[in-house]
Amino acid sequence: MLILTCPYCGVQAEETELHPGGEAHLKRVGPDGSDEDFEAYLFARKNPKGVHFERWRHAYGCGKWFLAARCTASLQVFGTYKAQNPYPPAEIVDAIRAHRPDWQPDWTVQHAQAESPAE
Amino acid sequence: MAEILAQVARIEGLAMITIRADLTRAGDALAEATGLPIPGPTGITTDGVRSLGWMSPDELLLILPQADKAQAMQSLDQALTGEHALVADMSDARAVFDVTGPRADDVIAKLAPVDLPRLAPGTLRRSRAAQTAAAFWRIPGGLRVIGFRSTADYLGLILSEAARPGTGLAPR
Numbered sequence: 001m002l003i004l005t006c007p008y009c010g011v012q013a014e015e016t017e018l019h020p021g022g023e024a025h026l027k028r029v030g031p032d033g034s035d036e037d038f039e040a041y042l043f044a045r046k047n048p049k050g051v052h053f054e055r056w057r058h059a060y061g062c063g064k065w066f067l068a069a070r071c072t073a074s075l076q077v078f079g080t081y082k083a084q085n086p087y088p089p090a091e092i093v094d095a096i097r098a099h100r101p102d103w104q105p106d107w108t109v110q111h112a113q114a115e116s117p118a119e
Numbered sequence: 120m121a122e123i124l125a126q127v128a129r130i131e132g133l134a135m136i137t138i139r140a141d142l143t144r145a146g147d148a149l150a151e152a153t154g155l156p157i158p159g160p161t162g163i164t165t166d167g168v169r170s171l172g173w174m175s176p177d178e179l180l181l182i183l184p185q186a187d188k189a190q191a192m193q194s195l196d197q198a199l200t201g202e203h204a205l206v207a208d209m210s211d212a213r214a215v216f217d218v219t220g221p222r223a224d225d226v227i228a229k230l231a232p233v234d235l236p237r238l239a240p241g242t243l244r245r246s247r248a249a250q251t252a253a254a255f256w257r258i259p260g261g262l263r264v265i266g267f268r269s270t271a272d273y274l275g276l277i278l279s280e281a282a283r284p285g286t287g288l289a290p291r
């Protein structure tokens with residue numbers, strides 16, 4: 001059974017109170033993008049065995065979308081965070097590294113600092 | 120013959136007003152208009168007649184007698200003048216049940232994925248009761264459950280079924 005803590009209301013929600021929303025941090029490809037990029041935005045999804053970032057909605061609760069970091073192999077949950085974060089925040093990265101020392105983020109720090117998370 | 124776990128009673132005559140607003144900006148005005156303190160996340164405040172529940176970071180639910188509804192709608196509209204906000208009468212969309220008795224917690228615990236012993240008074244828990252959305256909080260003698268009127272028959276039935284005699288949890 002999967003239990004995720006909603007970062008908006010603090011409720012420890014069990015999986016049946018949540019609605020899954022697939023991969024987190026997708027960036028929309030607009031009219032200027034190539035056909036290949038747009039196709040990838042629509043259809044290409046990461047499918048890692050290990051650390052994964054996902055969207056979840058607290059459907060039977062406050063109704064907000066939030067993001068979760070967890071392991072697809074062990075189902076270990078590293079943490080949840082608000083959907084306003086363009087990238088996983090530092091405490092999530094630290095929580096993952098505490099259990100998966102070899103894991104590397106696949107986004108760049110400059111990006112992460114440039115787009116500081118809003119409330 | 121064992122006793123039923125709890126009495127399940129449909130409650131009529133309550134009005135519900137949904138308030139959507141930026142609670143940090145409009146909190147003081149809303150507290151004055153409702154006459155109740157603004158509840159913190161997952162909280163519910165009450166003066167015994169009216170209750171104000173926290174539904175989400177930008178949503179409150181005011182529960183009050185039907186007779187006071189029109190006046191409250193007006194006060195809320197006034198309090199939120201100039202705000203990007205919504206005041207909506209949701210009374211007809213909802214059904215209310217009171218589950219009262221010494222084993223009322225067992226009834227809810229069978230239907231909702233919620234740790235009832237950790238549900239403190241003054242907490243409004245939005246969740247589900249079996250297959251339908253519901254929210255509940257503690258009242259003197261038990262719990263009050265609200266759900267959609269469209270699924271009220273189902274909600275009433277599963278609550279009564281869960282209260283059947285001899286079906287208590289953790290008998291030891």
Ligand SMILES: [Zn+2]
Pocket residue numbers: 006007008009010011058061062063064
């Ligand atoms: Zn929530």
